[in-house]
Amino acid sequence: MIEFERTFLAKSIPPGMHGCISKEIIDVYVPASAEHPTLRIRKDGDRFEITKKEPVDGDASHQEEQTIRITESEFNELIKVGGKVVRKIRYYYGHGGRTAEIDIFQDGLKGLVLVDFEFRTKEEKDSFRMPDFCLADVTRETFVAGGMLCGKRYSDIEKPLRRFGYSRIP
Numbered sequence: 001m002i003e004f005e006r007t008f009l010a011k012s013i014p015p016g017m018h019g020c021i022s023k024e025i026i027d028v029y030v031p032a033s034a035e036h037p038t039l040r041i042r043k044d045g046d047r048f049e050i051t052k053k054e055p056v057d058g059d060a061s062h063q064e065e066q067t068i069r070i071t072e073s074e075f076n077e078l079i080k081v082g083g084k085v086v087r088k089i090r091y092y093y094g095h096g097g098r099t100a101e102i103d104i105f106q107d108g109l110k111g112l113v114l115v116d117f118e119f120r121t122k123e124e125k126d127s128f129r130m131p132d133f134c135l136a137d138v139t140r141e142t143f144v145a146g147g148m149l150c151g152k153r154y155s156d157i158e159k160p161l162r163r164f165g166y167s168r169i170p
Helices: 072-081 122-127 154-163
Strands: 002-010 022-030 039-044 047-056 059-070 084-095 098-105 113-119 134-137
Touching (some): 002 122, 022 072, 039 072
Antiparallel strands (some): 002 113, 039 047, 047 059, 084 098, 098 113
């Protein structure tokens, strides 16, 4: 499946977001030895899956994605392999007829908030205007890719965040 998406740094938490549907997501990226692992084992609320996600022609906004659903017991066994972990709370926020996936990172990445929008076509993606609660489009910035964030702390990404004028969101 081909996925079209854009990722933004949040400028602020949009009004009413905390009243939206949310869920905890735990991602374990393997192998732990890779700088940017592309294989992800995920707990997504009460759903479990393995996903391999790679950019098409080097474009992070256009990705080849393959996902397999697994059981909770399979998830618990697979994470024993070891990997780099990232945990976040994802809110589903309505904006302009679309759903923003707002990720509030936890643990060592507390203070980082990313906003994703998914699209059916490249044209929809390319014509989308950044919402006012967002600061900058970071779709093509590898330092905010899930496989790059896993196992990191906020201080590890603070320098590239400053390039965009990002301020930690409490």
